[in-house]
Amino acid sequence: MSEFLIRGKYLVTPHVNSDGVSVLSEHGLHQKNGRIVKVAPFHELRSRFPHLEVVGSDRQAILPGLVNSHYHQGFSFLQLGQPDRTTDPYRSQGAWDVDPYLEHLYGAMQMIETGTTTVQVIYDPGRGRDPLDELSTSKVIKAYLDSGMRVCYAPEIVNQNTIIAGPNGGEREFAARLPTDLKRRFTRFFDKEHLPVEELISRNEDVFSRYSDSNTRLRINVAPGNVHRCSDDLLIKLRDLALKHKTTMHIHLQEWYNQLLYGLWAWGKSPLQHLNDLDFLGPNLDCVHSVWVNDQDIETMARHGVSVSTNPTSNFRLQAGITPIYRFLDKDITMALGTDEVGLNDDKDMIQEMKLLHKVHRLPGVKTPPLTASQVFKMSTINSAKVVGWDDAIGTLETGMSCDVILMNLDHVEYPFLDPNVPTLDAILYRGRGIDIDTVIVEGEIVMNDRRFTKFDKTALYRELGRIAKLPLDPIKSELNTLRHEITPYLGIFYNENSTPTFNSEYIFNGEKNS
Numbered sequence: 001m002s003e004f005l006i007r008g009k010y011l012v013t014p015h016v017n018s019d020g021v022s023v024l025s026e027h028g029l030h031q032k033n034g035r036i037v038k039v040a041p042f043h044e045l046r047s048r049f050p051h052l053e054v055v056g057s058d059r060q061a062i063l064p065g066l067v068n069s070h071y072h073q074g075f076s077f078l079q080l081g082q083p084d085r086t087t088d089p090y091r092s093q094g095a096w097d098v099d100p101y102l103e104h105l106y107g108a109m110q111m112i113e114t115g116t117t118t119v120q121v122i123y124d125p126g127r128g129r130d131p132l133d134e135l136s137t138s139k140v141i142k143a144y145l146d147s148g149m150r151v152c153y154a155p156e157i158v159n160q161n162t163i164i165a166g167p168n169g170g171e172r173e174f175a176a177r178l179p180t181d182l183k184r185r186f187t188r189f190f191d192k193e194h195l196p197v198e199e200l201i202s203r204n205e206d207v208f209s210r211y212s213d214s215n216t217r218l219r220i221n222v223a224p225g226n227v228h229r230c231s232d233d234l235l236i237k238l239r240d241l242a243l244k245h246k247t248t249m250h251i252h253l254q255e256w257y258n259q260l261l262y263g264l265w266a267w268g269k270s271p272l273q274h275l276n277d278l279d280f281l282g283p284n285l286d287c288v289h290s291v292w293v294n295d296q297d298i299e300t301m302a303r304h305g306v307s308v309s310t311n312p313t314s315n316f317r318l319q320a321g322i323t324p325i326y327r328f329l330d331k332d333i334t335m336a337l338g339t340d341e342v343g344l345n346d347d348k349d350m351i352q353e354m355k356l357l358h359k360v361h362r363l364p365g366v367k368t369p370p371l372t373a374s375q376v377f378k379m380s381t382i383n384s385a386k387v388v389g390w391d392d393a394i395g396t397l398e399t400g401m402s403c404d405v406i407l408m409n410l411d412h413v414e415y416p417f418l419d420p421n422v423p424t425l426d427a428i429l430y431r432g433r434g435i436d437i438d439t440v441i442v443e444g445e446i447v448m449n450d451r452r453f454t455k456f457d458k459t460a461l462y463r464e465l466g467r468i469a470k471l472p473l474d475p476i477k478s479e480l481n482t483l484r485h486e487i488t489p490y491l492g493i494f495y496n497e498n499s500t501p502t503f504n505s506e507y508i509f510n511g512e513k514n515s
């Protein structure tokens with residue numbers, strides 16, 4: 001049983017049922033057993049509950065815990081030996097193999113220390129491995145729960161085109177052009193992941209049976225990997241699985257130009273329009289990235305109430321392009337924010353991601369006003385909570401919501417001087433940093449106090465990760481690395497040999513032919 005008051009110079013909260021973000025001066029909140037009982041001026045709470053412990057001070061801002069709507073793995077590609085590359089095979093994770101528990105505890109640690117309290121993990125164990133392996137599933141989930149975070153766990157499910165899709169087809173078409181021996185090894189390696197649809201669905205169903213309702217900080221969601229990576233039959237059955245369990249669903253969509261070109265090759269239309277043909281679109285669907293969409297796609301998404309998670313740093317680092325965010329906002333499409341796992345500082349810092357989101361969409365000229373601080377805060381709190389299906393409990397600081405709170409030290413933000421007319425939300429977004437997060441509370445439990453983790457030993461975690469890094473590669477990783485190098489010369493030809501079909505990117509940053 002926990003009960004305490006939280007005090008801040010400001011309390012910042014978006015609202016469930018209205019636009020905008022409130023900034024309340026000298027407010028606090030009363031939490032009991034993980035729930036927010038009341039938000040009120042702090043002096044009122046103090047006089048009513050003089051005996052309760054107080055967390056926070058008048059030098060801190062109380063903010064809702066940040067929600068990272070899209071993320072995959074604890075170590076970055078770079079840490080694992082793979083620098084950023086555009087083409088898919090280079091994104092099949094790097095040379096090293098790390099225990100999923102330690103790797104994801106490391107990821108959780110980076111998120112907690114920069115203010116993220118909830119993450120959606122689209123779990124991909126790496127190429128050539130079983131995406132629904134029971135042991136890794138249990139380790140990954142345990143890592144987040146042990147750290148104190150909330151986690152939405154969604155195994156990334158695919159059954160074709162694991163790494164290749166473009167204007168000339170997918171993996172089968174690519175393999176047909178390889179020398180015989182390489183074709184055999186390439187096909188055998190990637191086919192290991194391509195399990196029958198019925199098996200994928202029944203084992204995904206097992207994840208629901210084992211984990212749904214097992215912990216108040218855990219949700220299970222559904223994640224078809226990408227449109228070209230799933231057969232139609234698999235997409236439809238995953239859609240039905242999500243509807244049956246009343247969860248949200250997350251699919252990578254038109255992240256790279258090549259994925260759009262694959263759609264034009266395979267179906268004569270964009271992958272989004274193909275999803276529409278399958279009756280796949282609905283308000284429980286989050287289309288991640290959505291960079292290469294046109295106005296027709298956006299109209300269709302708006303009509304079906306689809307939301308979009310954007311990952312600005314990932315899109316830059318992986319040379320994907322820029323999500324046409326104003327066009328989505330014009331259509332009242334819910335926009336959420338995630339880090340993928342390729343953050344600006346090669347970490348999982350949502351505050352950095354918010355800063356980039358805030359700046360990157362500024363179109364030249366004066367016609368389009370930039371995103372506001374309120375829009376950015378909403379995308380990284382209540383909107384992300386909504387797209388992961390948890391907006392009934394997190395994303396705002398209102399009575400009845402879970403006490404998922406972060407406290408930001410304002411010393412750096414306000415001192416030695418800040419013009420008092422600067423709106424507080426702008427000051428926090430422009431000047432606040434991950435390192436300014438002092439305290440992190442999840443469900444009324446303090447999981448980081450004065451920047452010290454309360455649930456695990458950071459030093460021991462680093463020591464163990466360092467030890468594991470010295471172990472030899474496992475056979476699957478070795479085979480993948482060999483294949484990756486051998487197919488590279490053929491890949492450029494496969495992607496580039498036909499003239500590229502024209503497609504208006506609809507967004508000034510993404511092409512040369514925009515009006």
Ligand SMILES: [Zn+2]
Nearest residue numbers: 070072252340
């Ligand atoms: Zn992703």
